[in-house]
Amino acid sequence: MTHSTHFDRPARLLHWSMALLILAMLFIGVAMVTSLADYGTLVALHRPLGLLILLLAVLRLANRWHRPPPPLPADLPPWQRRAAHASHVALYGLMLAMPLIGWAMLSAARIPVVVVGPLVLPPILPQSPMLYARLRELHTVLAYGLFSLILAHLGAALLHGLIRQDGVLSSMAPWRSRRSVGNS
Amino acid sequence: MTLLHRLTGAPPGMSPRALMLRVSAIGALLAGTAGAFAAAGGWLSPGALTPARIVDRFEQVNGPHPGFRRNHAKGLCVAGAFAGNGAGVALSKSGVFAAGRVTPVEGRVALAGGQPYAADAGTTVRSLALRFRLPDREEWRTGLNALPVFPVRTPEAFYEQLLAAKPDPATGRPDPERMKAFFAAHPESAKAASLIKARTITAGFADSTFRSLNAFRFVAADGRATPVRWAFVPERPAVQEAAAQAARKDKNNLFDDLIAQLRQGPLRWHLVVMIGRAGDATADATLPWPSDRESVDVGTLTLSDATPEEAGNCRDVNFDPLVLPDGIAPSDDPLLSARSAAYARSFTRRAGEETSPSAVAATADRGDAL
Numbered sequence: 001m002t003h004s005t006h007f008d009r010p011a012r013l014l015h016w017s018m019a020l021l022i023l024a025m026l027f028i029g030v031a032m033v034t035s036l037a038d039y040g041t042l043v044a045l046h047r048p049l050g051l052l053i054l055l056l057a058v059l060r061l062a063n064r065w066h067r068p069p070p071p072l073p074a075d076l077p078p079w080q081r082r083a084a085h086a087s088h089v090a091l092y093g094l095m096l097a098m099p100l101i102g103w104a105m106l107s108a109a110r111i112p113v114v115v116v117g118p119l120v121l122p123p124i125l126p127q128s129p130m131l132y133a134r135l136r137e138l139h140t141v142l143a144y145g146l147f148s149l150i151l152a153h154l155g156a157a158l159l160h161g162l163i164r165q166d167g168v169l170s171s172m173a174p175w176r177s178r179r180s181v182g183n184s
Numbered sequence: 185m186t187l188l189h190r191l192t193g194a195p196p197g198m199s200p201r202a203l204m205l206r207v208s209a210i211g212a213l214l215a216g217t218a219g220a221f222a223a224a225g226g227w228l229s230p231g232a233l234t235p236a237r238i239v240d241r242f243e244q245v246n247g248p249h250p251g252f253r254r255n256h257a258k259g260l261c262v263a264g265a266f267a268g269n270g271a272g273v274a275l276s277k278s279g280v281f282a283a284g285r286v287t288p289v290e291g292r293v294a295l296a297g298g299q300p301y302a303a304d305a306g307t308t309v310r311s312l313a314l315r316f317r318l319p320d321r322e323e324w325r326t327g328l329n330a331l332p333v334f335p336v337r338t339p340e341a342f343y344e345q346l347l348a349a350k351p352d353p354a355t356g357r358p359d360p361e362r363m364k365a366f367f368a369a370h371p372e373s374a375k376a377a378s379l380i381k382a383r384t385i386t387a388g389f390a391d392s393t394f395r396s397l398n399a400f401r402f403v404a405a406d407g408r409a410t411p412v413r414w415a416f417v418p419e420r421p422a423v424q425e426a427a428a429q430a431a432r433k434d435k436n437n438l439f440d441d442l443i444a445q446l447r448q449g450p451l452r453w454h455l456v457v458m459i460g461r462a463g464d465a466t467a468d469a470t471l472p473w474p475s476d477r478e479s480v481d482v483g484t485l486t487l488s489d490a491t492p493e494e495a496g497n498c499r500d501v502n503f504d505p506l507v508l509p510d511g512i513a514p515s516d517d518p519l520l521s522a523r524s525a526a527y528a529r530s531f532t533r534r535a536g537e538e539t540s541p542s543a544v545a546a547t548a549d550r551g552d553a554l
Contacts, residue, residue, distance in 0.1 A: 030225035034234040036339045039525035040506045040514055077193075109535065111502060112323045118510035120321040129500050133536030147221060151214050158210045163203065164193045 006171050008067050014060040016174050018053065022095065025049050026147050033140075047102075048115045054099035061092060073166040084156070087149060094146045100124075101142065105135035233340055235525040239533060241343060245350045246298030251539030254530040256311050256327075258302060259294030260439050260544045261498035264450065264487035266316055272457060272482030275410050276402035278511030280318055281482050287316045289485060292498040293389045293442060296329070301543045304438040306385050306425045312394040312416065313503035314485070325507040327523070328394035328416060332383050333376045334469035339522035341370050376470035387423040389442045390451050398505065398523075399466035399515040402457070411460035411515060413473060416453035416485055439544045443490045450488040454481045466515040492545030499542070502531040 007015065025046065032042035072081055106113050107123035109132040114120050125131065161169025186200050194203050226232055242254035249257060270283025280287050295302070296309035309329055316324040336342045348366035349358045367374035386392050395415040402410045434440060445451060459478045465471040493499035506514055506524040514520045 027221065027224045030221060034226035034232070034236070036233060036235060036238075036522040036525050037518055038521065039235070039528075040521035043506070043524070075193075109502065109531065110500070111504070112321055112507060114507075118320065118322055120323075122321060127496060127500065129535035133532060136532050137536075151217060154217070155210055155214050158213065159192060162206045162210065163198070165195060166193075 005070050005167060007069055008063075010063050011060070011067060011069070012172060012174055014056060014063060015172055018056050018060065018095070021049060021053050021056070022146070023150065025053060026143060026150075029143055030147075044114075047113060050099040050102050051115055051121070053095065054103075057092070057095040057099075060095075070171045073164075073168065075166075087153060087156075090149055091146075091153065094142060094149065098139070098142060098146060101135055101139050105132050105139060108132040108135060233343055235522075235529040238339065238343055238346075238522075238526045239529045241346050242298045242530070245346055249298065249300050250537040251534050252300040253294075253298075253534065255298050256292075256294040256296055256313075257298050257300035258439075258543055259292045259311075259493060259498070260442065260542070261491045261493055262291045262293055262442075262446075262487045263489040263491070264289050264291075264485060266455070266483055266485045268483040269481065271480050272402070272455075275404055275412070275457065275459070275480070275482075276511040277405040278318070278322075278324070278509045280316055280324060280509060281511075287318055289317070289487075290315050290498055290501070291487070292493075292501070292503065293439070295438070300540075303435040310389055310392050310394075310438070312389070312392075313498070313501075315498075315501055315503065315507075316509075318509050322509040323507050324509045324512060325501075325503045325505065326396060326414075327503045327505050328396055330386075330392040330394050331397060332379050332395070333472050334397040334519065335373055335376050335380060336370065336519075337372050337468050337470045338518055339526075341373060342519075342522070344369070345373065372468065372470045379472065384422065385425045387425055387441075388438050388445075390445050391418045391420045391422045393417050393422075394453070396505075397469045398517045398520050399460060399464075399469070400508075400520075401513040401515055403511050403513050409513065411464060411466050413458045413460065415456050415458070417456050419452040419454065419484075436544055446488065446490045450486045453485045453487075455483050455485060456481050467517050469517060469519055493542040494545070495539075499539075500535075502527050504528065504531075 006012075028042050028046050028049070032039055032046060035042060072084060076084075103113055103121060104125045107125040108128045110123070110127050112120045113123075157169050157172070160166055186203070188194070188200070188203055188207065189196065189198070192203065192207065222228060226234060239254050246254070246257070253259070266280065266287045266289050268281040268283060268285045268287075270281070272278075272281030273283070275281075279285060291312060291314040294311045294313070295304065296311055302308070309331055311327065311329045313327045314325065316326075318324065336345055345366055348362040351357055352359045367377065393415055396413050399411050399413050402412050404410070457480045458473060459480065460466060460473055461477065464473045464477070491497060504524050504527050505520055508514070
């Protein structure tokens with residue numbers, strides 16, 4: 001079996017749409033908790049976006065299962081290979097965990113998880129204010145963790161693309177480079 | 185090959201200058217993204233008013249009362265049902281207004297202020313918070329006050345007023361100079377204060393009219409939105425607070441009375457929706473709407489039970505005014521979003537704290553023994 005040098009089209013589409021959604025979500029989240037004037041509007045956006053990200057993350061994991069990603073360059077130092085692997089596990093973990101924790105904490109607080117219009121998600125935890133307080137804290141800590149990971153991911157991707165020029169960035173590029181068109 | 189080449193894995197052909205430039209560009213992009221995140225999170229505007237600072241001020245003014253609401257701290261849980269009469273259907277598509285539809289309601293009567301053990305006083309603002317539980321997990325939560333208008337127009341004014349109205353430890357009353365300065369800076373609050381001062385104070389919770397004060401929008405099935413304010417108007421005729429009653433020594437007399445009245449039978453309020461017209465203030469809760477506005481009685485709230493606050497009942501509910509069913513939407517009133525934000529912060533803090541029994545719980549037990 002030969003490995004493709006590129007992520008397939010669904011993988012790229014999922015990656016870039018989710019990149020946009022997750023970044024937007026982190027900015028909405030961090031703005032929401034200090035905002036008085038826009039709190040209501042931002043919360044009303046935060047919930048459906050979170051659900052959308054959860055659904056897309058499940059789809060993305062399934063796609064990755066069926067179409068394994070292209071291998072990393074053979075000359076990549078082992079520690080970078082390990083860091084790349086670990087950061088991707090953490091990214092996928094947080095993509096799934098953040099919306100689930102959000103849903104769970106609102107469930108524990110018995111705050112209706114309104115998605116849109118009359119659509120309200122069922123609670124997934126029993127009522128417990130203390131559990132809510134813990135999960136609420138965790139939601140914040142993990143959000144900062146996710147933002148830091150995304151920065152590291154972005155930095156590493158640009159390092160691959162602009163400096164190492166080893167094809168890692170172009171493997172996920174939303175456009176198809178001339179080289180890849182020639183390959184396919 | 186420079187050290188930077190080895191560290192970054194750059195090809196040997198890349199000039200040190202080009203490499204430096206690229207490393208700097210990546211660094212700048214990351215720093216810019218982190219900076220934008222910090223700006224969105226308010227780190228670059230430390231003077232801005234936030235939900236946390238509003239809750240901090242409540243704690244500063246009232247002292248620490250872990251586990252209690254930071255405002256409306258002293259309260260009692262109530263329960264009952266709302267029966268729609270169909271008159272609201274033309275205004276809002278929410279099923280809660282359908283004729284004959286009975287929606288279970290749990291709620292909380294409370295006294296404004298952050299002192300959970302304060303003695304009841306006639307002049308303390310009475311509140312009623314309700315949680316309507318609609319089918320399919322929809323909810324309508326509404327926090328109401330027995331006031332004609334809200335004392336402030338913006339969250340900033342609310343924050344200033346909290347401090348201005350803080351009782352002076354020497355006199356036990358707000359410093360008149362501070363209040364004067366506050367009213368000078370907020371003439372809309374001065375007008376609201378005179379309306380509030382002139383209100384009729386009734387005998388108790390049972391004959392109080394509780395108002396939304398903030399405007400909302402009712403959205404009909406055809407998408408038409410109507411600006412509204414609502415009030416729960418008691419069936420029991422209002423009795424002006426008697427002087428003798430005002431002098432009662434019982435610390436919890438208002439709550440005791442309500443418990444006793446509910447033992448005798450259910451209490452009813454009519455949900456009266458006032459329909460705003462173009463030009464009526466929806467973003468200024470200090471302004472009353474003209475009294476000739478059309479009002480529609482859309483149903484009856486029946487309260488039949490009172491229970492002391494305890495785990496799992498109204499104590500653990502955040503009566504967030506933006507928890508609304510489809511068919512009721514927020515207006516442009518800046519207080520709505522601010523209330524939602526500050527309630528969330530207060531709820532998060534108290535949810536993580538050890539709780540103490542409510543002052544009203546002890547009263548209910550004593551009532552049983554009589």
